[in-house]
Amino acid sequence: MAISRGCPSDNQSVTEPHNITVDLLIVGSGTGMAAALAAHEAGLSTLIVEKTSYVGGSTARSGGAFWMPANPILTQSGSDDTLAAGRTYLDSVVGEASAHDRAHAFLYYGGPTVQMLQRTTPMKFQWAKGYSDYHPEKSGGSAIGRTCECRPFNTAVLGPELARLRPGVMKSSFPMPVTGADYRWLNLMVRVPRKSWPRILLRAFQGIGGLALRRRYAAGGQALAAGMFAGVVRAGIPVWTDSPVSDLLVDGSRVVGAVVNRSGTAVAVTARRGVVLAAGGFDHRMDWRHKFQSERLGEHASLGAEGNVGDGIRLAQDSCGAGTALMDQAWWFPAFAPLPGGEPTVMLAERSLPGCLLVDQNGQRFVNEAVDYMSFGQKLLERERAANPVETMWMIFDQKYRNSYLMAAELFPRMPIPATWYDAGIAHRADDMPALARAIGVDPSAFGATLDRFNRLAAAGDDTDFGRGASAYDRYYGDPTIAPNPNLRPLGSGPFYAVKVVLSDLGTCGGLRTDVRGRVLREDGSAIDGLYAIGNTAANAFGASYPGAGATIGQGLVFGYIAAQHAAGKLE
Numbered sequence: 001m002a003i004s005r006g007c008p009s010d011n012q013s014v015t016e017p018h019n020i021t022v023d024l025l026i027v028g029s030g031t032g033m034a035a036a037l038a039a040h041e042a043g044l045s046t047l048i049v050e051k052t053s054y055v056g057g058s059t060a061r062s063g064g065a066f067w068m069p070a071n072p073i074l075t076q077s078g079s080d081d082t083l084a085a086g087r088t089y090l091d092s093v094v095g096e097a098s099a100h101d102r103a104h105a106f107l108y109y110g111g112p113t114v115q116m117l118q119r120t121t122p123m124k125f126q127w128a129k130g131y132s133d134y135h136p137e138k139s140g141g142s143a144i145g146r147t148c149e150c151r152p153f154n155t156a157v158l159g160p161e162l163a164r165l166r167p168g169v170m171k172s173s174f175p176m177p178v179t180g181a182d183y184r185w186l187n188l189m190v191r192v193p194r195k196s197w198p199r200i201l202l203r204a205f206q207g208i209g210g211l212a213l214r215r216r217y218a219a220g221g222q223a224l225a226a227g228m229f230a231g232v233v234r235a236g237i238p239v240w241t242d243s244p245v246s247d248l249l250v251d252g253s254r255v256v257g258a259v260v261n262r263s264g265t266a267v268a269v270t271a272r273r274g275v276v277l278a279a280g281g282f283d284h285r286m287d288w289r290h291k292f293q294s295e296r297l298g299e300h301a302s303l304g305a306e307g308n309v310g311d312g313i314r315l316a317q318d319s320c321g322a323g324t325a326l327m328d329q330a331w332w333f334p335a336f337a338p339l340p341g342g343e344p345t346v347m348l349a350e351r352s353l354p355g356c357l358l359v360d361q362n363g364q365r366f367v368n369e370a371v372d373y374m375s376f377g378q379k380l381l382e383r384e385r386a387a388n389p390v391e392t393m394w395m396i397f398d399q400k401y402r403n404s405y406l407m408a409a410e411l412f413p414r415m416p417i418p419a420t421w422y423d424a425g426i427a428h429r430a431d432d433m434p435a436l437a438r439a440i441g442v443d444p445s446a447f448g449a450t451l452d453r454f455n456r457l458a459a460a461g462d463d464t465d466f467g468r469g470a471s472a473y474d475r476y477y478g479d480p481t482i483a484p485n486p487n488l489r490p491l492g493s494g495p496f497y498a499v500k501v502v503l504s505d506l507g508t509c510g511g512l513r514t515d516v517r518g519r520v521l522r523e524d525g526s527a528i529d530g531l532y533a534i535g536n537t538a539a540n541a542f543g544a545s546y547p548g549a550g551a552t553i554g555q556g557l558v559f560g561y562i563a564a565q566h567a568a569g570k571l572e
């Protein structure tokens, strides 16, 4: 057979003695691990290659939530969700008609994917009941939600392999496995102690008590990635770290393997059943981000893992003429501005809680602060395209707010804002609002007018300007002790604070065009034999939308399962 390296620009020679053959090669160790587990279970010899020194990608840094309508975890937990309702919802949120087929494939293989993970890993799952879909008011939407997650997982089962697990981004100051479902109540430890403290004590007991038993409990993406990694180790699937794929091997029109630079040595891996590109998005490839998305995006403001620079997309384009879609999209995510040299800090419930608002460089509100993070980013880009950009964003709050809620995952109620934030100019504090306005460089009278109006609307509980608190999603992260609107309270007495907010993201979600089996499509729409793309290497299966918390990991897992089944000949 005449095998050619798809991208001849790389001059490294393939070292023959190291060449190996497997059935399925998985490129990337985030949701790619689900593809590997499914492939192994289906009887395929499988190899995972990972560019960085760590296993887990953004998946390990994440909140670990996955969104899958009517999956067995939901059913066993008492949800009455159905595939039909899920389909109605997906049809109502997925804008582009071309994406519907993939959304439907996702829907129908969600259940089998969960069952596969239950069989092949030691993970136990739970429903984050109440975590509303992001558009619950749309037809088929669910306010009680379809988001699931791994229960706190003892990562010590990985033994020495634990050192290769990518560290998480959302660390708490204590060894406490905080799940997504816990996080909502952790925020309310002062306001709703009855609901909050039993969870805090349970997780502290698990975290600190577990250490005494040599258990290291983790939650969120750490639990999910560790759980899949444990399954991978148990199955004996090799994971080569420090091993980027630099070329695809192509025989005629079929992809038959890849060149892997394993710790500096080029290895030709022949993959009899194909290659799954699970190499993440182009989160940190700034020339593409500026070209396809916005010139204004900050350098490396993405929270995605650093190895995600679009390799999978580029390899498939260069080798096989693969088509792309939705390159202007990302899983947008407003975050607290970074300290010098650092990365943005995750903010989630903060902007939904009452007693705060966001203003732009003109001292004006510009968005429903509590909207889901993807829609938030899309609104900013809409404003930019309309030549009316939001140039700076400040979250404004009063002392009562600071005394009431958790902030940036580590500032407990009443804890002062760190001096480093003030020193870096990302936080300001003032006794009155005009002084705060001057500190953040906005016109005090415009700022004052915004606050007067906000306070009037908040007192009435009806945000007629932006609709904050109208959706069940907004209210999920609200404060249920505040009436009539759990997302709104007028700002009271000082001191007042401003903290800078930037547009970050959880990764990009435009990428390779794929079909319902996860096969990569050429520009002309034909499928490339032997080449699959999943997760953020593929264009979002939900078009430009984010249906609910966990829809990104959800689709990575499910299309990993589908691709493996197809490669194993179990799906037409």
Ligand SMILES: Cc1cc2nc3c(=O)[nH]c(=O)nc-3n(C[C@H](O)[C@H](O)[C@H](O)COP(=O)(O)OP(=O)(O)OC[C@H]3O[C@@H](n4cnc5c(N)ncnc54)[C@H](O)[C@@H]3O)c2cc1C
Binding pocket: 027, 028, 029, 030, 031, 032, 049, 050, 051, 052, 054, 055, 056, 057, 058, 059, 060, 061, 062, 063, 064, 065, 066, 067, 169, 170, 243, 244, 245, 246, 278, 279, 280, 281, 303, 304, 305, 306, 307, 308, 309, 311, 312, 331, 346, 505, 506, 507, 534, 535, 536, 537, 549, 550, 551, 552, 553, 554, 556
């Ligand atoms: C803070 C945070 C919280 C989040 N919370 C959630 C959540 O709760 N639910 C949710 O659904 N989503 C969440 N996300 C988004 C989600 O984590 C990602 O969209 C998802 O994990 C992407 O999965 P992936 O498999 O495509 O990529 P990744 O998990 O990033 O894996 C890609 C891997 O491929 C490797 N790679 C890249 N190039 C090569 C190459 N040439 N050769 C070999 N390997 C390569 C990378 O190093 C990386 O390890 C969150 C993200 C962040 C950052």
